[in-house]
Amino acid sequence: MSETQVAKQVSDVVWEIPTSYKDGMKVPARMYATRKLLDAMDKGVIEQVTNVACLPGIVNYSFAMADAHWGYGFPIGGVAAFDVENGIISPGGVGFDVNCGMRLIRTNLRYSEVKPRIKEIVDLLFRLVPAGVGVKGPLKITQPQLDEIMQWGVKWCAENDLGWGEDASHVEEGGFIKGGNPAKVDPQAKSRGISQLGTLGSGNHYLEVQVVDPARFLDRNLASKFGLVHDDQVVVMVHCGSRGFGHQICTDYLRVLDGAMRKYKIQVRDRELAYTPFSSNEGQDYYSAMVCAANFAFANRQIILHRVREALSQVFHKEAEKMDVNVIYDVCHNIAKVERHRVDGSSRDLIVHRKGATRSFGPGHSDVPAPYRAVGQPVIIGGSMETGSYLLLGTEKAMQETFGSTAHGSGRTMSRTAAKRQVRGAELQKSMEKRGIYVRAATMDGLAEEAGVAYKDISEVVETMHIAGISLKVAALRPIGNVKG
C-alpha cells in the first residue's frame, strides 16, 4: 500500500490521515490535493505532515497544501498552528530562509511595449540585482542601520529613499512585524547579512517579468481590484527571502534547541523539528530573532523593487511613477506569526507556522490592506520559470479551515540532482528563448535544476485550492523574462 492510501477522502480535494496512523499524533493530518496530486506526493510528505501532528499544543490539524513536497522537519507546503500559552515554536516549521516570499509588482506597460526591450530589461535587472553563490549587494549599510532594518523592514527603506511611502501598506504586516529584537541575533548572522541586502540568492529564487495571460485564466472584475486592467499588462514578480542573515539565525537557534532537546531528553522523529514552548525564554528569543530576519526579507524585496523601478526608468526613459510601478502585494511563505483565529467558536491567539505556505485572509479582515479589504488578501503563487504563476485571492473559508492559509507554488516532483540528469541548462535557456522567455541565470546548473519538468502542474495546484475554496483564482501570469539565481 502506498503511503498516500492511508488518507481518507473528506471532500473532492481534502484528505485526512487519522491519529491512529502514528503513535503520538495529537491531531489528524489534512492534505489538500486532487487524487492525481495526492498519488504523486512523495513519501516524505506523509511522514512529515504526520510528524508535525505529534508536536505539543497543535490545534485542529497538521496541514499539507496541494504543492506539498518532502522538506526537512515540516513538509514544504505545511501549515500548523499552536496555542501561544501551551504550544511550541519550531525553527523547522519556518525554515532557514525566514520570510522567503513573493512580491508582485504591477506596471501600466503592455506586452507590445516590453517585448522588443525584454533582453535589455532582463540584462539590466541581472546586473542591478546580484544573484548566485556568495554574492554581495551594492548597498552599503552600517551596523546601526542593520539593527533598524531588523525592526522596521520596508518602513526603513521608505525613509531611506529606497521606496515610496505607500509601498509598505501593500506588504503583509505593513512591511514589518513587531517584536524584532536585534540583541537576540548573533553577530555572525549580522556579518552574513550586512552585505546581502538587495540580492536574489540562488536555488528557486527569481526575478521575473510576466504578462497577464487571459488564455489561461483571468477574472477581469477581481483583477481590476488589484490594478490589472489590461489583458496583456506587464507585471514583475520577485521570489526571495532573508538571505544569509535569516539562514544563520535559523542555524544558530536550531543548534540551541537541538541541544536543549537532548538535555531534557525530549524525543522528536526528526531533529529538524526541535522545538521549545513559545512562552519560554528560548521560544521568545527565537521569535524575536526570527522577526528580525522576516523584516530583513521584507527590506530585501523592497530594495529589489527599487532596482526594478530604476531598470524600467532607464530602459523606457520615463519616471517609474508614470509607469505605475507599484506593489500589488508582498506575502511571506516561510514564517511563524501570532494571529487570532476562531477555534471551536472562540477566538484564540495562535502561533501559526507556514512553511512553503501563504497567508490567505478573507474579505473584511483588518490585516488586509484597506484598498483590498472588501474582496480579500491577494495571494501570490509562484510557478516554475517555464510554466507561469498566479494571482489568487484569500477567502473566509481559509479563515475557517486552514488558519487563513493556502499553497505557495507549484511544488517539486523531481530532485535537483534528477533534474540536472534530465535537462541541460544551456539547451533549456535556448528552448525557453524560442518560446518567448528570455532568461539570464547565475549558473547553467542552477537553471537546469529549476526546469518546469521538475515541478508539479501549477494549474492543478491552483485549481485544487480554488475547488477547496481556500483561495480563488484571479489571474494567470505568463513569464517573458527571468533573472534566475
Add this chain to the structure above:
Amino acid sequence: MVRSSFRFLPDIALADIAFLAKGETLETLFEASARALTEVMVDRRSVSAGTLKILEIKSDTVDGLLYDLLSELIVLKDVDSLLFKTFAVSISKDKTRLTCRAKGGTIDRERNRLRNDVKAVTMHLFGVKKTKGGFEATVVLDI
C-alpha cells in the same frame, strides 16, 4: 592512504540536496563531507588553493562538530567570499575539538564554475554513524 568518499542522494528532500559521506576515520569522513558541501557550491577543480584558513571548532558531540564545521564553511562563503579546494581535519582524542586546515581562494566569478548558493545545513536525517568500514554521515543541505 585512508579512504573517504561521498555521493549525492537524489531522492531525499526534493527542493534541497542531500549527500552521504563515508570515511575510514572520523577525520576523513569530515573531509569528505566538506568536499561534498563545496561541490554543491562550486566545481572544486576550478578553485585555487592559495589561501589557508584554519578553523577551530568545539562541540560536546561528534554530530555537533560536523554540523558546525559545515556551517562555518557556509559562513565563510558569505562573509569572506571564500571557497575551498582541500581540507585536512584533525579531531581531539575526546572528540570535542576539531581543527580544519582549509585551502582555497576568494570567489572568482570568471574562473570558478559556481553552482548552488547553499543556505544552511539542516538537521533532517543528520548524523554521524559508526559503520563496519569506518564512519558515515547523511547531510541534507538547504538550497
